[in-house]
Amino acid sequence: MKHIIFIAISTLFSLNAAANRINNEPIKIIKPASGLNTDLVNLGKKLWFDPRLSKSNAISCNSCHNLATGGVDNLASSIGHQWTIGPINSPTVLNAELNFVQFWNGRAKNLKAQASGPIDNPKEMAFTHTLAVDTINSIPQYKKMFNQIFDSNEISIDEIATAIAEFEKTLRTPNAPFDLWLQGDETALNKIEKEGYALFKQKGCTSCHHGPLVGGTMYQKMGLVKPFETKNADIGRAAITGKESDKFLFKVPGLRNVALTYPYFHDGSIWDLKQAVTIMADIQLGQTLTDDESTKITKFLNTLTGEQPKIVLPQLPISTKNTPKPIML
Amino acid sequence: MKHIIFIAISTLFSLNAAANRINNEPIKIIKPASGLNTDLVNLGKKLWFDPRLSKSNAISCNSCHNLATGGVDNLASSIGHQWTIGPINSPTVLNAELNFVQFWNGRAKNLKAQASGPIDNPKEMAFTHTLAVDTINSIPQYKKMFNQIFDSNEISIDEIATAIAEFEKTLRTPNAPFDLWLQGDETALNKIEKEGYALFKQKGCTSCHHGPLVGGTMYQKMGLVKPFETKNADIGRAAITGKESDKFLFKVPGLRNVALTYPYFHDGSIWDLKQAVTIMADIQLGQTLTDDESTKITKFLNTLTGEQPKIVLPQLPISTKNTPKPIML
Numbered sequence: 046m047k048h049i050i051f052i053a054i055s056t057l058f059s060l061n062a063a064a065n066r067i068n069n070e071p072i073k074i075i076k077p078a079s080g081l082n083t084d085l086v087n088l089g090k091k092l093w094f095d096p097r098l099s100k101s102n103a104i105s106c107n108s109c110h111n112l113a114t115g116g117v118d119n120l121a122s123s124i125g126h127q128w129t130i131g132p133i134n135s136p137t138v139l140n141a142e143l144n145f146v147q148f149w150n151g152r153a154k155n156l157k158a159q160a161s162g163p164i165d166n167p168k169e170m171a172f173t174h175t176l177a178v179d180t181i182n183s184i185p186q187y188k189k190m191f192n193q194i195f196d197s198n199e200i201s202i203d204e205i206a207t208a209i210a211e212f213e214k215t216l217r218t219p220n221a222p223f224d225l226w227l228q229g230d231e232t233a234l235n236k237i238e239k240e241g242y243a244l245f246k247q248k249g250c251t252s253c254h255h256g257p258l259v260g261g262t263m264y265q266k267m268g269l270v271k272p273f274e275t276k277n278a279d280i281g282r283a284a285i286t287g288k289e290s291d292k293f294l295f296k297v298p299g300l301r302n303v304a305l306t307y308p309y310f311h312d313g314s315i316w317d318l319k320q321a322v323t324i325m326a327d328i329q330l331g332q333t334l335t336d337d338e339s340t341k342i343t344k345f346l347n348t349l350t351g352e353q354p355k356i357v358l359p360q361l362p363i364s365t366k367n368t369p370k371p372i373m374l
Numbered sequence: 375m376k377h378i379i380f381i382a383i384s385t386l387f388s389l390n391a392a393a394n395r396i397n398n399e400p401i402k403i404i405k406p407a408s409g410l411n412t413d414l415v416n417l418g419k420k421l422w423f424d425p426r427l428s429k430s431n432a433i434s435c436n437s438c439h440n441l442a443t444g445g446v447d448n449l450a451s452s453i454g455h456q457w458t459i460g461p462i463n464s465p466t467v468l469n470a471e472l473n474f475v476q477f478w479n480g481r482a483k484n485l486k487a488q489a490s491g492p493i494d495n496p497k498e499m500a501f502t503h504t505l506a507v508d509t510i511n512s513i514p515q516y517k518k519m520f521n522q523i524f525d526s527n528e529i530s531i532d533e534i535a536t537a538i539a540e541f542e543k544t545l546r547t548p549n550a551p552f553d554l555w556l557q558g559d560e561t562a563l564n565k566i567e568k569e570g571y572a573l574f575k576q577k578g579c580t581s582c583h584h585g586p587l588v589g590g591t592m593y594q595k596m597g598l599v600k601p602f603e604t605k606n607a608d609i610g611r612a613a614i615t616g617k618e619s620d621k622f623l624f625k626v627p628g629l630r631n632v633a634l635t636y637p638y639f640h641d642g643s644i645w646d647l648k649q650a651v652t653i654m655a656d657i658q659l660g661q662t663l664t665d666d667e668s669t670k671i672t673k674f675l676n677t678l679t680g681e682q683p684k685i686v687l688p689q690l691p692i693s694t695k696n697t698p699k700p701i702m703l
Contacts, residue, residue: 094442095442096440096447101449101453102447102448102449103437103447103449103453108432111425112687113423113424113687113688113689113690114689114690118425118431118432119431119693119700120430120431120432120700120702121700124430124432124702127457128456128457128702130702130703304692305692307692307693316693316695316699317695353689355686356686356687357684357685357686357687358441358442358685358686358687359442360442360443360682361442361443363633363634363636364448364636364645366645366646370645371448371449371450373449373453373457373459374459
């Protein structure tokens, strides 16, 4: 009887601790995707992997946001049409829906607004929206799928973007060790990882890196306390607003799966996560971390790697005589 | 009772027909892969999708042999390092183990001998075998897998190629309508498709296109009866043997999944399958096909599309400080 009471009390305690953590911690749980349109997801998945959305027919969404490698390409910046080196590091698509805006400079308000951008960016897929639509429209299996889903005879770039965005919404990574701990599993984090998280809060990292994404809720100046030294020419949010005060303001990147998404920062200049932590503390918070502190925070960040989406490669419908031919040069 | 006897006789008849077809038809069934080493397959699958086997870290085996599109890239010739346009059309990896030699000119005797070729080809992945080995060796999860499988401490390019080849051996496409028909299912082909197959034999196509791959058993001169007009500079088998008589000899490509593997011929110049059929009959067999004959043969060729391999995208192990950095330019 005593034993049962003890278990009951400790269960209550742990349920209480879990409720407290979920409510009070600045980092929130990543939930699996739900309520999505399955047909639209399946269509979007085909389009995601379809290189025919690029001028060369050689670049798909997955080329730069590779779902085998954390939704990124692990390059400082991506390679686009005719081997053009992109101007900025490709952010991960994992959990990307949870960002308050899309792109580093926030120029798209949501995934759908983002999805059509790379298709006609001359440095990326280098196509035109018209040709992308013509391509998809020339493929009977696609045409049928669009017809059934959107109940219209004319495929549009808007519908293409809607489908890709719906697929991207499935790309959640729940059940990271940190999330299990948030839900009350004491053993999900070890002592060092818990100390790392305590330091992460104590040093002020959570002032920007909070919420389910551990970021992605605001813009912040890169080099808030000390200037960030980079060869990258991007001026951040100012390119959109034209405001001097928005110079070098970027969306705070989420840190979910950060162990997978090297190299770091908008210029992709730092390959080592611990070094990235040290630099951030220095230039954003004016804090000089000890080696031990950087190590612990890094170990905590490693606990943000969740279950990766299980992706069965789609089979793409074949082209027809009417499909525009690839233009490689 | 009469009814039962009738069923028994027709079953016997159909079993007999199936046995006859399997034994007597020049095209043989594609069987699913069997007897493979699962650990080696899983390792090979990761390597297959790993762009770190290329100098830029942007090109994987799957870039040019895309398993979402029939094991090819549907380009006249592939795009390699720094947007180099390759010299020849990328053949499919589906069922590729069944080819008597690998590459168009047969310079590799099997999949393993082939697999390491693109890695250090300056026009393809442009790496060196030494750097590829260093890369894989710098990644603990890979090191562990190699260790367990090969029981040695030193990863070699030979082991990398062995693993990739083992994965490729899984890429069979059984149960094409034609194979079901070969096995006695009368309804698997319609009247036109059966007529197409009869024409395929009658016109002499099976003299080269036979066996389980419907090809891949011999070399043949491209332009046997009339010269093949092409801008492609490849001289075929002669580049390997140095023999004048081997000029323009290429491995006869298999026609399995040919509906998916456009564009056609070693120069990738023809996008339409029916047109390819007409040209082949003309320049290889000296036969002028009617439009109706080309249509029927093409419809038969469409029945060679089998069940595509179900590929779950692997999660690639992360790089470390010791992993060589990508060299994009």
